[in-house]
Amino acid sequence: MAKVLMKGNEAIGEAAVLAGCRYYFGYPITPQSELPAYLSKRLPQVDGIFVQAESEVSAINMVYGAGSAGARVMTSSSSPGISLKQEGISYIAGAEVPCLIVNVVRGGPGLGNIAPAQSDYWQATRGGGHGDYRTIVLAPNSVQEMADMTIEGFELADKFRNPVLLLSDGVLGQMMEPVDLPEPKDYDVNSKKWALGYTGKDKAERNLCSSIFLDVDELEEHNWHLYQKYQVISDLFSKGEFKDFAVEEHLCDDAEIILVGYGIISRILKTVVEKCRKRGIKAGLVRPKVLWPFPTAVMQRLAEKTANFLVVEMSCGQMVEDVKLAVNGKKPVYFFGRTGGTIPSDFEILNEVDKIVRPD
Amino acid sequence: MKPQFFDSSAPVTFLIGGTGAGKTELSLNLSAWKSSRFDQVSLVDFDIVNPFFRVRKLKEQIEKLGVKIIFPDRRVANGDIPGLPAAAWGAVENPEVTVVCDIGGGEPGLRPLGRMKELADQRDANVFFVINPFRPDFSTLDKIEENFYHMSNLSAMKADYIVANPNLSGETSKELFLEGMQTVREFSKKSGVKIAFAVADSVLASELKNSQVQVPEFFRWQDDLIFAIKRYWDIPWQFGDLSTY
Incomplete structure (x- = not known):
């Protein structure tokens, strides 16, 4: 297909359709409303279903239902709306139902504002709902990646029977860039043997998707089963087939300071x-493209040879904790953040680098 | 036959079109261009829908050019509450003022425009429909046709002219521009609505003109009138300043 000029929110919508997603349930909220607006027009064209639910809570439970039936399904919202969805996400993770959840992050806590932020990192990577569970968290940094990671997100969700969260922000959702959209994929709604809707020939018993295990032994067994699945996912992302997908390293080999940041x-x-290098400071960049599982192994390897780490976020410091856990006290880990919708300038960050590398 | 160009001295200009057609960039440049020719120029930020990348974010830059920006009360200016600036009516009504109205927000943003219609007719407003044929909703002749009439109806305004804005942001080559122009020309021919001018950023415009352009400026290129513009939202992190997002 030829390139088109799209907003990040629209690119997610079109990519979802190309990935075979035919069900969207959501509720509008700035700065992600272009996504439901796009799908409200687009899904009927491909015999899909778009429902603007009466609330975020309803929407996520509709996702639970459609995902349990074997469909590719998604929802999206922005920070306060994602908070409302947390109960449902916990149920979905407990019942091992694949789905895609998009968070176009805005400022918080509470209603905050509609400007871009990265302050939902903890909620996304630790799980904002109750219970021992994990969601795979993808962090695009361009409109192209909004599309690519949407498609990859559906694949990962199905592969691991797990919810996948696409963690974006207001700028990525709203800005426009050229996008190269892939060819559509065929998705067979009757391909999941565990799904309620499965009607294959080898089907003997009725399926059940549930997160309720009243017997203590059964729940403990289920908890350890989930834990083991999360371990498998972690291993695949740190040393397996998704290793290159999970992290981008840029000029790290000879770096005296490594900047760490995700998304925009x-x-x-x-x-x-680039500016550091022009000024004779050997700087490098690590960009986690997957936030859970965090690229701990990469950070551990770099901590052996790099003197300093500077984590930059649009929050008061959330991912910095994962970097510190990985670096494990071997090297100093510094932090610089802006919040409330302000995006740090390269000038401000250069100043921070100077303070660390050239303290006098 | 040479195309007929628009009357650049028209006192009131409305820019309508689909989301992301390039109306805001055009409104910034057009009002800057007009401010070098007319005493009182106002730019009305009518974007009641999209809270990002709005004219009001560039208030200081624009006011330095001598353009007065009109947008809703500052207490709600950063909100996602639809609000029409009352001062817009005053500006459009005032015969002393040259006005450019940026109607953002796609379909929902166009609806309130009907309230402006009577006033717009009184001042012989120019209504420009901006088309970027590289946006998914305007990428074929059929899609342009459907959305052009649908959106014109929503706004209750009849588009006097088309503004062709074929671009893929920073990836716009001359070939791509010409390919896009072809699509827009076909629609212009079919609909009978003339193309007032085409928009090109300073890099492309300099290539077309074969010399450095002074943005914003109009120049003739082959059979077209080209409006060379400065890109205010040019990939901001390259300059390290996204504070105006």
Whole structure:
């Protein structure tokens, strides 16, 4: 297909259709409303179903239902709306139902504002709902990746029977860039043997998708089963087939300082790295493209040889904790953040680098 | 036959079209261009829908050019509450003022425009429909046709002219521009609505003109009138300043 000029929110919508998603349930909220608006027009064209639910809570439970039936299904919202969905996400993770959840992050806590932010990192990677569970968290940094990771998100969700969260922000959702959209994929709604809707010939018993295990032994067994699945996912992302998909390293080999940032911040950090190099500071960049599982192994390896780490986020410091856990006290890990909708400039970040590398 | 160009001295200009057609960039440049020719120029930010990338974010930059920006009360200016600036009516009504109205927000943004219609007719407003044939909703002749009439109806305004804005942001080559122009020309021919001018950013415009352009400026290129513009939202992190997102 020829390139088109799209907003990040629209690119997610079109990519979902190309991935075979035919069900969207959601509720509008700035700055992600272009996504439901796009799908409300687009899904009927491909015999899909778009429902604007009466609330985020309803929407996520509709996702639970459609996912249990074997469909490719998604929902989206922005921070306060994602908070409302947390109960449903916990149920979905417990029942091992694949789905895609998009968070176009805005400022918080509470109603906050509609400007871009990265302050939902903890909620996304630790699980904002109750119980021992994990969601795979993808962090695009361009409109192209909004599309690519949407498609990859559906694949990962199905592969691991797990909810996948696409963690974006207001700028990525709203900005426009050229996008190269892939060819549509065929998706067979009757391909999941565990699904309620499965009607294959080898089907003998009725399926059940549930997160309720009243017997203590059964629940403990289920908890350890989930835990083991999360371990498998972690291993695949740190040393297996998704290793290159999970993290981008840029000029790290000879770096005296490594900047760490995800999403839109990583684009600014790339400019900072270039400017540092022009000024004789050997800077590098690590961009986690997958936030859970976090690229711990990469950070551990780099901590052996790199002197300093500077984590930059549009929050008061959330991912920095994962970097510190990985670096494990071997090297100093510094932090610089802006919040409330302000996006740090390359100039501000350069100043921080100077303070660390050239303290006098 | 040479195309007929629009009357650039028209006192009131409305820019309508689909989301992401390039109306806001055009409104910034058009009002800057007009401010070098007319005493009082106002730019009305009518974007009641999209809270990002709105004219009001560039208030200081634009006011330095001598353009007055009109947008809703500052207490709600950063909100996602639809609000029409009352001062817009005053500006459009005032015969002393040259006005450019940026009607953002796609379909829902166009609806309130009907309230402006009577006033717009009184001042012989120029209504421009901006088309970027590289946007998915305008990528074929059929899609342009459907959305052009649908959106014109929503706004209750009849588009006097088309503004062709074929671009893929920073990836716009001359070939791509010409390919896009072809699509827009076909629609213009079919609909009978003339193309007032085509938009090109400073890089492309300099290539077409074969010399450095002074943005914003109009120049003739082959059979077309080209409006060379400065890109205010140019990939901002390259310059390290996304504070105006």
